[in-house]
Amino acid sequence: MGKLNLPHRLAMASMIRIRALPDGTPGDLSAEYYAQRASLGLLISEGTQPSEDGQGYNTTPGIYTEKHIEGWRKVTNEVHDAGGYLFIQLMHAGRMSHPDNTPHQRQGVAPSAIAPEAEISTPNGMMEIPVPRELSKTEIKETVEDFRKAAAGVEIHGANGYLIHQFFGENSNIRTDEYGGSVENRVRFAIEVSKAIVEEIGAERTGFLISPNAPFSKVNEGKSGSDLYCYLVEELKKLNLAYVHVMNGGDEELLHNIRTLWPNTLLVNTPGRALEDIATDIENGIADVAPIGAWALANPDFIERLNHNAPLNELDRGTFFGEGGHGYVDYPTLKK
Ligand SMILES: Cc1cc2nc3c(=O)[nH]c(=O)nc-3n(C[C@H](O)[C@H](O)[C@H](O)COP(=O)(O)O)c2cc1C
Numbered sequence: 001m002g003k004l005n006l007p008h009r010l011a012m013a014s015m016i017r018i019r020a021l022p023d024g025t026p027g028d029l030s031a032e033y034y035a036q037r038a039s040l041g042l043l044i045s046e047g048t049q050p051s052e053d054g055q056g057y058n059t060t061p062g063i064y065t066e067k068h069i070e071g072w073r074k075v076t077n078e079v080h081d082a083g084g085y086l087f088i089q090l091m092h093a094g095r096m097s098h099p100d101n102t103p104h105q106r107q108g109v110a111p112s113a114i115a116p117e118a119e120i121s122t123p124n125g126m127m128e129i130p131v132p133r134e135l136s137k138t139e140i141k142e143t144v145e146d147f148r149k150a151a152a153g154v155e156i157h158g159a160n161g162y163l164i165h166q167f168f169g170e171n172s173n174i175r176t177d178e179y180g181g182s183v184e185n186r187v188r189f190a191i192e193v194s195k196a197i198v199e200e201i202g203a204e205r206t207g208f209l210i211s212p213n214a215p216f217s218k219v220n221e222g223k224s225g226s227d228l229y230c231y232l233v234e235e236l237k238k239l240n241l242a243y244v245h246v247m248n249g250g251d252e253e254l255l256h257n258i259r260t261l262w263p264n265t266l267l268v269n270t271p272g273r274a275l276e277d278i279a280t281d282i283e284n285g286i287a288d289v290a291p292i293g294a295w296a297l298a299n300p301d302f303i304e305r306l307n308h309n310a311p312l313n314e315l316d317r318g319t320f321f322g323e324g325g326h327g328y329v330d331y332p333t334l335k336k
Contacts, residue, residue, distance in 0.1 A: 002264075012291060017046055024065070026072055030075055032078070047157055052106075054093060055097060055103070056096045057093070060091075087154055087207055090156055095163075096118070096129065100122040100127065108132040111163075112172065114174070115131040117218060151201045154197060156206065164190050243289070300333055
C-alpha cells in the first residue's frame with residue numbers, strides 16, 4: 001500500500017475514544033493504547049481535528065498545535081518501535097459539533113446552515129446540535145489549508161456525516177456556488193482537500209474514507225449518490241492516493257464499481273460482520289485490506305489470537321468513550 005509493505009490484510013479501523021488531554025494533545029495512555037495494537041500492522045487513528053472549528057466532540061485529539069504534534073510524535077514513535085504503521089484520520093466534524101465542546105466555543109460550520117437534527121454529548125450532558133453557520137468561500141479555502149497543515153500521513157475522513165460528507169449530501173448542502181448542486185460541485189471540496197494534502201505529504205501517504213449509505217448519518221447523497229462516489233473515486237485515482245477506504249453500507253453494486261475504478265489498495269470495512277466473514281471481501285477480490293474496529297479495540301493482540309484460534313475478549317461498550325486507562329489499555333492479552 002503506497003510505499004508500505006503491510007504484514008497481512010487486517011488493519012485497525014478508526015475509533016474515537018475521547019481520552020485526549022484537555023488541550024487536545026494525545027497523552028501517554030494513547031501511545032500505550034496504539035502501541036499495544038501494533039501487530040494489526042496498519043493502524044488508522046481516532047478522528048483528529050485539523051483546527052478548532054473542526055472539533056466535534058469533547059476531548060478528541062487535535063493536530064494543529066506544537067503540543068499536539070509532540071504528542072502524536074510520541075504515539076507514532078511507539079507504534080513504529082512496536083512494528084506498526086499509523087495513519088492519522090483527519091476528521092473535521094463540520095456541523096456535528098457543539099460550542100461547549102470546542103476551545104473557542106463558537107457555532108459549528110458547514111456547507112449550509114442546516115442542523116443535523118441530532119444530539120451530541122457535551123460536558124453539560126446531551127445537547128441538541130445547533131444550526132451551523134454557512135462557510136464563506138474564503139473560509140472553505142482556509143479549511144483546505146487547515147487540512148494541508150495537519151497532514152503527516154493521513155486518512156481523510158470523507159464519511160459518517162462529518163464536514164466533507166456534509167458537502168456530498170443533497171439535504172446538507174444547498175449551496176448555489178461551485179461547491180453545491182451538481183455531483184462535480186459537491187465533490188469539489190473533497191478534491192481540494194485531497195490535492196492540498198497530496199502536495200504537502202505525497203499521495204503514497206494519503207488515504208480517503210467514504211461511507212456510501214452510512215447507516216448512522218443524516219447526510220443523504222440522493223439519487224446521484226452512486227455517480228457521486230464513482231466520480232470521486234475517478235478523481236482520487238488521478239491523484240494516485242495510497243488507498244480508498246469504504247465503510248460498506250450495503251450497496252454491493254457500487255462497491256463492485258469502485259473496485260473496478262480504483263487501481264490502488266482498497267480497504268473495505270463492513271460494520272458488524274461475523275468473524276468467519278472477515279476474509280470474504282478479500283477472497284472475492286473486492287478488498288485488499290479489511291480494517292476492523294471493535295475487535296481491535298477489545299483485543300490488543302487480535303492477530304496472535306487468530307493465529308492461535310484463541311477466544312476473543314468481550315467488548316465493553318460502557319468504556320468506549322471517557323477518561324482514563326480502564327477499557328483503553330487494560331484489555332488483557334493472551335500472555336497476560
Ligand atoms: C468506539 C468507536 C469509535 C469510532 N470512531 C470512529 C472515527 O473516529 N472515525 C471513523 O471513521 N469511524 C469510527 N468508528 C467506526 C469504526 O471505524 C468501524 O467502521 C465500525 O466500528 C464498524 O467496524 P467493526 O464492526 O469492525 O467494529 C468508530 C467505532 C467505534 C466502535
